[in-house]
Amino acid sequence: MKNNNLKLGYLYIIATPIGNFNDISKRALITLNKVDYILAEDTRKIGILLKFFNIKKKIYSYYEYNEKKKINFFLKKINQGYNIALVSDAGTPLINDPGYRIVQLCRTKYINIKIIPIPGPCAAILALSISGLPTNRFCYEGFLPHKKNKRIKRLNELKLENRTLILYESTHRILKCLYDIKKIFGKDRYIVFIKELTKKWESIYGNNISNLIKWLKLDVNRLKGEIVLVIKGYKESINSKDQLSPKVIQTFLKLKKELSIKKAIKITSDIFSIKKNLLYKFYIKKNTNYNNNKVE
Template sequence: MTTSDLETAAGAKAQLFIVATPIGNLQDMTPRAIEVLKSVAIIACEDTRTSKKLLDNFNIATKQLAADSESQHQKLWAYHEHNSAVQTPKLIEMIQNGHSVALISDAGTPLVSDPGFQLVQAAHSAGVSVSPIVGASAAIAALSVAGLPSNRFSFIGFLPAKAHGRQKQLELLKSRSETLIFYEAPHRIVASLEDLASVFGDSRAVTFCRELTKTFETVHKSTLKELIDFVKNDDNQQRGEIVLVVAGAQEEDNNADNFDELLLRLLQDLSVKKAAALAADITGVKKNSLYQRLLELQSQSDDE
């Protein structure tokens, strides 16, 4: 009797599992992920050929005995952007009929620049339980080694493939102060870096992460200008899976005096400390800069 049969026998409710898989090094597969993939009735994946190699490595069967006979049914189902509209209702129906389903991507955590949103959304709409089986994520792995501020960050994913669309999106992002995380295809990496440097400026800090957890892993921290040269001069850096972690725009401390009217109004009702905190939330300027400017304004007011 399989784990799935035992769960059914025990009256456990079938559900949808979102299972993270390694982005390179197979030793990053978690014991819980292996257990879940062995137990479910169906594993939905982007590419059955890619996923079968992973499953074979951990002795996870891709076929399963039918409950009422000795015949076998396919456990591995293709699920990608081109068939999701057809496969989603089928998978939800399977879960509603008591068969748990796991969703995996080719590598990493599903739904992070990968298919799956439609299935998870449908599961919630149908009242189906959704449970994450956590593990590797290229974006978070890159952020952890980037040496850039990690208290605030935005995951942007892939930039548009064409230069005009890419530059337009970068213009919208250039003044963002949080760390930005991008994925990029190897054949576009040079063009994307040149657009980043053109819009963000040559001196913007960036960490280039390539083939994380794999044999030829690269983690290179530099400026955008230096990184362009690094990538152009080494064809190997134009291959594999690439994550760019880019520093946010620097906030100018001297912007505080641009909000004197607001600060003076806040001082009428609040202490300097509370006024600085509220003004920081409103303007996005650093609280310490606003605090110092408030003290200056308060001093000027006292002198008068």
């Protein structure tokens, strides 16, 4: 319904169900019923949803390759007082879906256009919540690059990420992706494989990557569907040989009071047959912490 009382219409960002239509919010239905136009990446998918709820609205296709061409047309409509809804094929808009550009322009150039979010499902957040992995700090990466060399490069960049990682992956690429993760992250990294969230074939399986790959290959049907991978963050392994015992530390600190750092490290190293480098790192770390905590 055109906004006749104000000069400008509204841009609504509306989350849609990721599988089960019953997950749509009452507010989303009310808003979809009252807007003038709906923007969607796949008009057929949204058409099925609207038909299910008996909503009849004009739907425009809006995706990566036509966004630049159509964006001015939609912004003009909003400036004329029409209300427009931007929806995702499934889940929250802009999360691995088109829409960033129109929202960005409304925030930076057309600042008088009001953007109203209508919250709802998001596969990444839902998968994280049931993964059993830390949820207080996480890193959403979406889809990894399609080409192997670029995928390997990105995984190397993520290898030491200590936050929980969330990835999306497709049926035909999942095994290739997992083999690459195994190669870069190691065979023992824990991964939760989640597919078809909220749908009939919803499943969740967590294990180290080697066992996950074996489990997937036992049944080809396990590879089918929309997939989310939730990966345990990197944790530096503790090698007991590289740890300084309290006795070593005590000896080093006593020697340091009477001798130069170089001599204290050498003597301690000789006494306990440990690497001088470990003592040097301990000294640097302790000295850095001391300086950082000094009150000027």
